[in-house]
Amino acid sequence: MTKSSTSHKALTLVLAATLVLPFLQSNQASAAASSAPINSTYTSYFNQKYDNLVDDKNVFKTTTYHELDYLLDSEGTYVFLFGGAWSKETQSVVGYINEVAQAKGIKSIYNFDTRLDGKDPATDIADSANNPISRRYVDLVNKYLTNLSTQIKGSESVTYSNDVTSGKAPNLVTKTLTGTAQKIQTPYLFVYNKNNKNGSANAPIISSVEGIDALLTNGVVDKAKVDAYKAKVSAAFDAVPANLKAGLQADQNNNNYIASSYNEFAGETIFGEADKDIVLDPVTYDELNGVLKSEGNYVFLFGCSWCPNTRAVAKYVNEYAKKYNVSKVYNWDTKLDGGIGGTPDVPVGTDSSNFLQIRATGAPFADRYVDLVNTYLTNIETLYAKASNNVSYKDANGVDHVANKLQVPYFFIYNKDHKDAQGKPAPILDHVELMYTWKDIQPDYELNGKKGVNYNNYIEALDRAFSELQGAAEQAAPTGLTGKAPKSDTSKDGQISGTSTALEYKRAEDKAYAQVTGTSLTGLTQGTYYVRTAAKAGFKPSPSTIIDLNLEQPAAPSGLSAAAATTSLSLDGKITGTTAQLEYKLSGTTKYTVAKATETTGLSAGTYQVRYAAKYGYNPSPATDVVITYTKSAFVDVPESAWHYQAINFLAANKIAGGTDENHFSPNDKLTRGQFITLLLKAYGIAPEENAKDNFGDAGNTYYTPYLAAAKRLNIAGGVGDNQFAPNQSISREELFTLLHRSLGVLNKLPKGNGAATLSSFTDAGQIAGFAQEAFKSLVESGILTGDNAKLNPQNLSTRAEAAQVLYNLLK
Numbered sequence: 001m002t003k004s005s006t007s008h009k010a011l012t013l014v015l016a017a018t019l020v021l022p023f024l025q026s027n028q029a030s031a032a033a034s035s036a037p038i039n040s041t042y043t044s045y046f047n048q049k050y051d052n053l054v055d056d057k058n059v060f061k062t063t064t065y066h067e068l069d070y071l072l073d074s075e076g077t078y079v080f081l082f083g084g085a086w087s088k089e090t091q092s093v094v095g096y097i098n099e100v101a102q103a104k105g106i107k108s109i110y111n112f113d114t115r116l117d118g119k120d121p122a123t124d125i126a127d128s129a130n131n132p133i134s135r136r137y138v139d140l141v142n143k144y145l146t147n148l149s150t151q152i153k154g155s156e157s158v159t160y161s162n163d164v165t166s167g168k169a170p171n172l173v174t175k176t177l178t179g180t181a182q183k184i185q186t187p188y189l190f191v192y193n194k195n196n197k198n199g200s201a202n203a204p205i206i207s208s209v210e211g212i213d214a215l216l217t218n219g220v221v222d223k224a225k226v227d228a229y230k231a232k233v234s235a236a237f238d239a240v241p242a243n244l245k246a247g248l249q250a251d252q253n254n255n256n257y258i259a260s261s262y263n264e265f266a267g268e269t270i271f272g273e274a275d276k277d278i279v280l281d282p283v284t285y286d287e288l289n290g291v292l293k294s295e296g297n298y299v300f301l302f303g304c305s306w307c308p309n310t311r312a313v314a315k316y317v318n319e320y321a322k323k324y325n326v327s328k329v330y331n332w333d334t335k336l337d338g339g340i341g342g343t344p345d346v347p348v349g350t351d352s353s354n355f356l357q358i359r360a361t362g363a364p365f366a367d368r369y370v371d372l373v374n375t376y377l378t379n380i381e382t383l384y385a386k387a388s389n390n391v392s393y394k395d396a397n398g399v400d401h402v403a404n405k406l407q408v409p410y411f412f413i414y415n416k417d418h419k420d421a422q423g424k425p426a427p428i429l430d431h432v433e434l435m436y437t438w439k440d441i442q443p444d445y446e447l448n449g450k451k452g453v454n455y456n457n458y459i460e461a462l463d464r465a466f467s468e469l470q471g472a473a474e475q476a477a478p479t480g481l482t483g484k485a486p487k488s489d490t491s492k493d494g495q496i497s498g499t500s501t502a503l504e505y506k507r508a509e510d511k512a513y514a515q516v517t518g519t520s521l522t523g524l525t526q527g528t529y530y531v532r533t534a535a536k537a538g539f540k541p542s543p544s545t546i547i548d549l550n551l552e553q554p555a556a557p558s559g560l561s562a563a564a565a566t567t568s569l570s571l572d573g574k575i576t577g578t579t580a581q582l583e584y585k586l587s588g589t590t591k592y593t594v595a596k597a598t599e600t601t602g603l604s605a606g607t608y609q610v611r612y613a614a615k616y617g618y619n620p621s622p623a624t625d626v627v628i629t630y631t632k633s634a635f636v637d638v639p640e641s642a643w644h645y646q647a648i649n650f651l652a653a654n655k656i657a658g659g660t661d662e663n664h665f666s667p668n669d670k671l672t673r674g675q676f677i678t679l680l681l682k683a684y685g686i687a688p689e690e691n692a693k694d695n696f697g698d699a700g701n702t703y704y705t706p707y708l709a710a711a712k713r714l715n716i717a718g719g720v721g722d723n724q725f726a727p728n729q730s731i732s733r734e735e736l737f738t739l740l741h742r743s744l745g746v747l748n749k750l751p752k753g754n755g756a757a758t759l760s761s762f763t764d765a766g767q768i769a770g771f772a773q774e775a776f777k778s779l780v781e782s783g784i785l786t787g788d789n790a791k792l793n794p795q796n797l798s799t800r801a802e803a804a805q806v807l808y809n810l811l812k
Helices: 043-047 067-070 088-103 137-143 222-240 255-266 285-293 308-323 368-374 454-472 645-653 671-681 705-711 734-746 768-780 800-811
Strands: 002-004 060-062 078-082 107-111 157-166 173-182 187-191 205-210 280-283 300-302 328-333 390-394 402-405 411-416 428-432 482-484 496-497 503-507 518-522 528-531 545-549 561-563 573-578 583-586 597-603 604-614 624-628
Touching: 002 173, 043 107, 043 285, 067 078, 067 107, 067 137, 067 255, 078 088, 088 107, 088 222, 137 157, 137 173, 187 222, 222 428, 222 573, 255 280, 255 308, 280 308, 285 328, 285 368, 300 308, 308 328, 308 454, 368 390, 368 402, 411 454, 428 454, 482 705, 496 545, 545 800, 573 583, 573 604, 671 705, 671 734, 671 800, 734 768, 734 800
Parallel strands: 060 107, 078 107, 280 328, 300 328
Antiparallel strands: 002 545, 078 187, 157 173, 187 205, 300 411, 390 402, 411 428, 482 496, 496 518, 503 528, 528 545, 561 573, 573 597, 583 604, 604 624
């Protein structure tokens, strides 16, 4: 059997096969054929932002909040500069810091801007006016910069008060958390090692330079003052003890941060030693804007380690980027703090992973997301429909701004100057938006008898997307292929015919394709094979055609039996003898469902086909038919067309209710109080108390006597006064629902309020007696009691059919 793999539409890839990209490199069959990177890199952020920084090989690296937190918790000695291009003070000295650092052989200074968007004071986490986001500054200082007070002179502080809600409704718990920390004046340059000590005291800030002294005299740069400032910077670098200087002169890369953060969130190894030389590069919001404004071809991955779906694909994005000689993938997160509140070591109920998520309507900085998408990503396509699931905000004039909401991970190839075949701007050349987990994207992951489906979907999407950087055109999936399964699960005589040397193939669980050498592939074992047209000069690899070389499972399942359903529509039939290797479907339907071990329950009456499910290398087995019958009502006065048929038949089949004689239920007869207590206790499995010493005075010695005793002991029934219950008196609806509500409360089985109605929805709600108000309110709001023609009829006498229906609604 042959079939084409997932289509372009399913993979959410953008470009048509005829798209022409004259500005891209072309005529490359494989990026591996060239050692030069085929993507652009943005190296001019600091030069563009800082007028006094002319060295395009400066030592500065932008640092996201999440990366900063990681570095501060890491082994080694680091240099940090807090400050942004919006600060004239930082502007005035950044060139001097770079000059001194290079003279000292320092390779990297991590620049962190407390304004998380790089410009707006409202995003400054080091400002109490921006509570509660000021929490991120306070927590970071108090956790890591524990000797800050000995390093800076100012007395100004930053505070926060943050309400954190945890748990699930209705058991939500809200805590108010507060904190304060000393405020840093920017620019703040400091050398840091978390293990540094001053005597026995922790002193992670080894040395620092806060702010600047006046560098001007009469409006002109004063060389002496500049030299004095540079001397302070030099002294700060020189203050590092010799045993802590290791690493200051080393080139820094993203191997440790990317690998460690992804592995920590996952709780397992995603990035290992084989993945080193990681090309994923975290960028800040401001740097992201700079890249999107720049000329060239860029590769992006939106998402971060907090997201299980991003964790699933990041390894493969990195792997395929290197395969195509892409030197950098810009990794940006829609959470401006990297979702740090959801880090595994953060106690539950103390923080939120969505604290600074901007990809959500109503988020404090949703405008940053909306404006970025609408300004740069003008041809974006996402799995979410813009009309129904988007991100929006109102501007100062009350005008709505709306953008497509992308899902992370969102991988895309970008060139700001690209246009589509109609000449319209189309900066996103190609994208992949597929949601998998680390478990189900593994090449050997098996589901529904197939291996590696998600893995192959994703890597083929990456192959086609990265090929856009080469200007490669589409090729069609190969056709005319036929497969012949091997004779057994140990033989190697399977084959695929109709191939050519233009093709390549692999087993579903393999990672690498092999070249086809002739008109057929022979010597194959059972399993699934992917066959595609290989990449060639100017052309991408094609989508794969999937060939299953499956063996047949030898026999249909046996040893199955059926238990009848109580009615034709009830879902209480079952098939016994099933296992988790089986699957079933109702005759006339198409979808099979995995069976349960030992028995499969919750089935309606009908004929079911049960078979061994497909497993890797094997087709499903033939099916066995299993017939589930149902118990027809023995009562001649309860026809199947009656509104109460299912309820009465269910209660009778489960021996909760009997008839008034062998053949009649008498559904319209009035129900007595004794009859209802008996029904109620039987329905909930409450045993009667035979020969009870304490009972109602009129309990007598009949079928309901032991049930009245049990109801009295459990405080379900209080009687009508003077230790009387009046068991033979007809029961009103308000009495019935009061007894029912009290019983459910004692049994801790009161239904939750999820109905649409309230008491005020009914015209006769004012007729409900005081003793029954709570019961009616609860049962109406939970949807158990629905009334009739907008009436509850509280004082009407209950019929046997009505009581049966109420109990059925609760028990089904």
